[in-house]
Amino acid sequence: MNTSTITLPKARHLLLRMRFQLLGGLTFAILIPVLIRMSFGFGVIFSSNMQVTILAAFIAHTTGYLFYKRIGNFPGVAATGYILPTFALTYGLVFASIFFFRFDYSRFQAAASFIQSTLWYFGLHLATRRLAPYRLAIIPGGDVSRLESIPGVSWHWIRSPDRVIEYANGVVADLRADLSDEWERYIADRALSGTPVYHVKQISESLTGRVEIEHLSENTLGSLNPNQAYLKIKQAIDWVSALFVLVVFSPLLMFVAIAIKIDSPGPALFRQIRMGYRGLPYEVYKFRTMKRSAIIGDEKEAAITKAGDARITRLGQLLRKSRIDELPQAFNILRGEMSWIGPRPEALVLSKWYEAELPFYRYRHIVRPGITGWAQVNQGHVAAVDDVLEKLHYDFYYIKNFSPWLDVLIVFRTIRTMLTGFGAR
Structure with a gap:
């Protein structure tokens, strides 16, 4: 099948990559305060309280980042509003545990790590908020017209099976609709190329935070059974x-x-x-x-x-x-x-x-x-x-x-x- 390509600005940016965000955060929030302390005396790195603090800060920062990213995946969440409470929670729990077990730790290092963790992710937010929005391509047919009313996403219609939208975060289709053989082959090709393919109901739930049950058979209630x-x-x-x-x-x-x-x-x-x-x-x-x-x-x-x-x-x-x-x-x-x-x-x-x-x-x-x-x-x-x-x-x-x-x-x-x-x- 001959296809032409519609090129959009590339959505993935270095600043959006998990590896860059986490490693950069650990460097800014833990390594830099350690280097500052070492400038007053290199031997401080060998003290037990500094080593305990570094390990605790590493656990608190990594856990806080994973919480922050996981919470940001839920619909309608402006993740930046949860940076401070998330890191306050993880740092508070980790260092409260250290205090409870009476381990000696550096208060300067702990406070500096917490403050710089929040500053790093606030800074990332300011730097990335103008980057390309989440992009999804829509395959016509079935119940997909309602998607365009959902805010926060850049929607792009694929008008013909010979069109491919590059750099889209995924392709959305009503997989219950009676699609033509050409569209079904198109969906298979996109999946084989590594592009995520979403059912319209699945993506609607993810973006609105609501699950609509229309027929008992479509869920058999099993997919809604809590853990x-x-x-x-x-x-x-x-x-x-x-x-x-x-x-x-x-x-x-x-x-x-x-x-x-x-x-x-x-x-x-x-x-x-x-x-x-x-x-x-x-x-x-x-x-x-x-x-x-x-x-x-x-x-x-x-x-x-x-x-x-x-x-x-x-x-x-x-x-x-x-x-x-x-x-x-x-x-x-x-x-x-x-x-x-x-x-x-x-x-x-x-x-x-x-x-x-x-x-x-x-x-x-x-x-x-x-x-x-x-x-x-x-x-x-x-x-x-x-x-x-x-x-x-x-x-x-x-x-x-x-x-x-x-x-x-x-x-x-x-x-x-x-x-x-x-x-x-």
Whole structure:
């Protein structure tokens, strides 16, 4: 087959290569501070505290870089915003471990390594943000027209099988469409040449952070089964951290409970039956943020919190915005009913309503419900069926990509949500 070539600016740049970024970061963040210390005395490199610090900084920097790159692969993530918290997390954990085991280390070397690690990757971001964007070539046919509405990608249509787009990051096609023999040969040729070929649904999920299930057979629910090993590890981490929160923050919990009693009549805790793990109902605990004597309509309407809801108390508005009202759910975590991170549990009446309206809604219960989750940090609070359908797509994305990397990203975004009040009602 005779083909002509459409040449685009080359996307791969030295500054974008993992090898350059990591080796450059290790040099800038570890080697240079060591050379500065050695300029005051060459023998410092042979001291045990310097050797311990170099090894610890190497582990913290490498782990931080891998976390930073992995988090940056998730949809809608401006990775530069996670440089500081990611490296603060890895350096903090590594050097806290050293301090706990009473190893001697150089505070100057540790601090210099952390500061220069963040400076290096911030500098890389400034240097690379104007480079060529992510480029994908689209093969016409089937359900591919919606792709152009997804931002952040340079889309290029291949109008004929005799055209090849060079330096594209991949080729996208609707592999379920009835493509001609020429297009099928074209796809095979691109795969053989080493160019990644993506199904339209696959690339759409990766760029939007949502998974849409249209037919039971296309997934057989198997591809959405969460990693069972991580499910158990996560439950253990949840239990230990929930116990820690309840013990350490018990004075705060007592203070909030007293403040609620003073602010408005009624109990300090709010209890509600919600749909939980594996479709089993359970009783959730939260700090009460609404007036107990509020006039309500039917049960379904009462379970929905609207924007500017008149039932919310003065103190309740603050508790909801800061998410402090969620802390008593640590008791639910200790009982194995919830997780810190997962699909947000709905009131039983709402869950039954959504199940009747939305196919596959029950499948979100395959993991433990969470205090925060992927849908919450992307979408906020919703109640209408159409909005809940979009929320369901976010929940399926979380289940399909169930991993510590995604959980770390959700933690970072939740902290931002607590500071901004995004999605609170």
